[in-house]
Amino acid sequence: MDIINQVEQLLEQGKVDIFIGYKELDGHVIPHGFTKENLDELKDLKTGETRYSLEKMATHLAKKDKDLKIGIIARECNKRALNCLYTWNQLNPENMEIINVNCCPSRIKIHADCSYLEPKKSGKFKKEHGIEFNNDPEELMEKYDNNERFSRWMYEFNKCIKCYGCRNICPVCFCSDCSLEDPDLVETGDLPPDVPIFHLVRASHMAGRCIDCGLCEDACPAEIPLRLLYREINQIVSDVFDYQPGQNMEKSPFTVIGDKVTLEPKPMDTLL
Amino acid sequence: MNYKFVPSVCSYCGTGCGVLFEVIDGKINSTLPLKSHPVNKGKLCIKGWNLHEYINSFMRLKTPLIKKDGRFQKATWDETISHTAKNFTKIKDQFGPDSIGVLVSAKISNEENYLAQKFTRAVIGTNNVDHCARL
Ligand code: SF4
Ligand code: SF4
Ligand code: SF4
Ligand code: SF4
Numbered sequence: 001m002d003i004i005n006q007v008e009q010l011l012e013q014g015k016v017d018i019f020i021g022y023k024e025l026d027g028h029v030i031p032h033g034f035t036k037e038n039l040d041e042l043k044d045l046k047t048g049e050t051r052y053s054l055e056k057m058a059t060h061l062a063k064k065d066k067d068l069k070i071g072i073i074a075r076e077c078n079k080r081a082l083n084c085l086y087t088w089n090q091l092n093p094e095n096m097e098i099i100n101v102n103c104c105p106s107r108i109k110i111h112a113d114c115s116y117l118e119p120k121k122s123g124k125f126k127k128e129h130g131i132e133f134n135n136d137p138e139e140l141m142e143k144y145d146n147n148e149r150f151s152r153w154m155y156e157f158n159k160c161i162k163c164y165g166c167r168n169i170c171p172v173c174f175c176s177d178c179s180l181e182d183p184d185l186v187e188t189g190d191l192p193p194d195v196p197i198f199h200l201v202r203a204s205h206m207a208g209r210c211i212d213c214g215l216c217e218d219a220c221p222a223e224i225p226l227r228l229l230y231r232e233i234n235q236i237v238s239d240v241f242d243y244q245p246g247q248n249m250e251k252s253p254f255t256v257i258g259d260k261v262t263l264e265p266k267p268m269d270t271l272l
Numbered sequence: 273m274n275y276k277f278v279p280s281v282c283s284y285c286g287t288g289c290g291v292l293f294e295v296i297d298g299k300i301n302s303t304l305p306l307k308s309h310p311v312n313k314g315k316l317c318i319k320g321w322n323l324h325e326y327i328n329s330f331m332r333l334k335t336p337l338i339k340k341d342g343r344f345q346k347a348t349w350d351e352t353i354s355h356t357a358k359n360f361t362k363i364k365d366q367f368g369p370d371s372i373g374v375l376v377s378a379k380i381s382n383e384e385n386y387l388a389q390k391f392t393r394a395v396i397g398t399n400n401v402d403h404c405a406r407l
Pocket of ligand 4: 282283284285286287288289312316317318319320321
């Protein structure tokens with residue numbers, strides 16, 4: 001059964017009140033909420049390369065009406081984000097209906113612009129428009145010593161134009177009071193924002209939470225390799241706690257308050 | 273519930289980034305970058321990301337204001353347009369068309385800018401028209 005029929009059934013049988021998918025409008029494929037009242041719009045339902053955080057949009061609707069039954073189209077990254085949002089009580093899994101779409105690369109199915117499937121590689125855009133002073137950030141992590149890596153990261157952070165796009169687009173950034181807007185941590189009116197505090201605050205919050213969708217890096221006008229940063233952070237989380245955010249509904253280790261400290265404090269440069 | 277996304281163009285500067293307004297039941301809830309837009313390719317600056325805020329701002333002017341008795345007072349469009357026309361004509365008659373200048377803006381559309389320069393040149397009769405991007 002094709003997706004349009006599946007969505008039509010969900011809406012008609014009342015299994016969902018609204019279905020968030022994509023439709024084409026003037027040549028742009030954009031997210032759209034399909035409802036029972038507008039079933040004729042379903043003919044425009046599209047899936048393809050386009051990727052927005054539909055699950056973040058679902059949280060906006062759930063905030064307006066917590067009992068709303070929401071359906072969404074989900075790729076692998078959307079599913080990981082959903083798991084994460086469930087464990088952080090941002091969405092109720094009982095109110096969600098998911099229709100999976102494939103994002104595996106194949107000849108017949110053009111997959112999303114996603115580097116998750118090929119770990120540890122720069123995305124398409126970065127390859128095409130290699131930034132100055134930048135061969136490949138991953139290469140840098142492997143080849144160079146801590147000092148060189150540190151200065152490289154500082155260089156990257158200094159490019160930040162403080163658009164908050166990385167936070168705004170992130171499916172798992174949902175705090176009503178965001179630390180990045182706390183004037184005690186991040187001075188207001190300064191560009192670039194406090195380096196490296198701004199980026200390291202966000203990176204530490206992404207520990208045990210970032211589901212590696214890459215949307216932040218796509219949205220960063222300064223082309224800062226954010227995904228790599230959060231991947232490195234979550235590599236530590238994985239090594240220490242054996243936890244991979246979004247893989248299932250297991251809660252992040254950082255939501256559990258233990259009774260003893262088992263980690264040795266380490267100087268910052270070994271993490272960078 | 274009515275949930276849709278409306279593509280538009282950021283009105284904060286002349287770059288013209290493509291945005292998507294997230295609209296919940298007729299009210300704009302947030303702004304997103306339009307990924308397929310050729311200008312910004314899914315990226316925005318901080319102004320674009322917050323584009324919805326001024327639309328919903330309680331401080332937004334919803335009617336024109338005319339200064340009467342030393343303070344601004346609400347007026348209708350008809351009143352305002354005839355008030356403006358009357359005063360422009362008065363200034364033009366007394367000091368000539370070059371005593372008036374018009375400053376247009378990156379925050380309005382090409383068509384509106386075109387109309388503004390047409391109005392300045394053909395109706396007022398001066399070449400004193402400039403753009404805020406040159407300030
Ligand atoms: S990759 Fe970026 S946008 Fe995606 S979950 Fe991680 S921090 Fe958020
Ligand atoms: S950056 Fe941190 S505080 Fe801000 S929304 Fe994301 S997780 Fe919350
Ligand atoms: S998206 Fe990039 S430029 Fe914008 S705040 Fe985040 S790191 Fe800085
Ligand atoms: S998002 Fe920023 S750069 Fe783009 S048009 Fe708006 S103000 Fe200009």
